Amino acid sequence: MLNIVLFGPPGAGKGTQSERLVEKYKLIHLSTGDIFRANIGGGTELGTLAKSFIDKGQLVPDEVTINMLKSEVEKHPNAAGFVFDGFPRTTPQAEALDAFLASLNSEINAMIALDVPEDELKERLKKRALDSGRTDDADPKIIESRINVYKNETAPVKGFYEGQSKFHAVNGLGSIDEITERLFNTVDNL
Ligand code: ADP
Numbered sequence: 001m002l003n004i005v006l007f008g009p010p011g012a013g014k015g016t017q018s019e020r021l022v023e024k025y026k027l028i029h030l031s032t033g034d035i036f037r038a039n040i041g042g043g044t045e046l047g048t049l050a051k052s053f054i055d056k057g058q059l060v061p062d063e064v065t066i067n068m069l070k071s072e073v074e075k076h077p078n079a080a081g082f083v084f085d086g087f088p089r090t091t092p093q094a095e096a097l098d099a100f101l102a103s104l105n106s107e108i109n110a111m112i113a114l115d116v117p118e119d120e121l122k123e124r125l126k127k128r129a130l131d132s133g134r135t136d137d138a139d140p141k142i143i144e145s146r147i148n149v150y151k152n153e154t155a156p157v158k159g160f161y162e163g164q165s166k167f168h169a170v171n172g173l174g175s176i177d178e179i180t181e182r183l184f185n186t187v188d189n190l
Contacts, residue, residue, distance in 0.1 A: 001106045002027060002081035004187065005088065007158065008114035009150045010143070011121040011128065012172050013179065017114065018085045020180045025187065028076050031085040032065060035072060037134075054136055057145030059089060059153060066096045073100070081109075090153050094160045110190050111161035112183060114172035118147065 002025055006014045015031060022029045036054060039047030046068065053060045069087055076082075088094035101107050116124075122143065129137035136142050161167040170182045 001079070002187075003084070003101065003106060003108050004081070005084045005108055005111040005161070006114070007111050008116065008172060009118075009121055009154075010146045011124040012114040012116045013124075013176070014085045014114065016176060017179060017183055018083045021083050021183060021187070024184060025081065027081045027083050028079045029083050029085060030069065030072050030087065032060075032069060032087040032089075033085075035068060036060065055142070057136060057142040057149065059149055062090055062092045062096070065089075066093055066100075069093075069097070070100055073104075084108075088157055088160075091156055091160055094157050108161070108164075108166060110166050110168055110187070111158070112186055113158065113167070113169045114179070115169050116172040120173065121147070 004021065004027070006018055006021070008014055015034075018029045018031065021027060036047070036050040040051050040054075041047070046064070049064065050060045059065075065087065069084075073079075073082065084097070088097050097108065125137050125143050128134070136146065158167055168186050170179065170186055172179060
């Protein structure tokens, strides 16, 4: 299996680039943000719970997120691999993912981070708010909170994969195609 964690702050372009990776390497895309939004749209109990955190720019609790992720992986027993987008976002999530993949005789092959400066991120999120309809993109205070959560809780996950020599950074500035090319090069050299 080829399992990639696509990493980067809100607005880094993980969703767009995940689609490219999935197409080229025939992987399954698992975006925890997308799954939460689908649950919110469907009015499920999980959706109601997730919304109460997402609307404040906070993380959904680890236990809830980890259980949801596991059940999504289990829906694809014959997958060639996965692109994890927006997960793991905390060190306990990374530890749980390692243990879970080990139980399937698999592992994470690489974490690839999209590097984008903070000013550019804020601009992108403002633009995305105009057409995504995402309430968490529309309010500068919520964006600020998401960026702070990223710095405090999510950025340390990089160290977790560095410790396993699985961390790779890619410049996230440039055209979508240029960034895709950099990602493909990284994956092909794993
Ligand atoms: P972005 O990366 O642009 O902030 P996402 O769509 O990945 O957006 O996530 C939106 C929101 O969903 C996050 O701000 C958070 O509240 C919640 N969320 C997504 N993934 C996780 C996760 N792995 N753990 C906890 N909360 C999450």
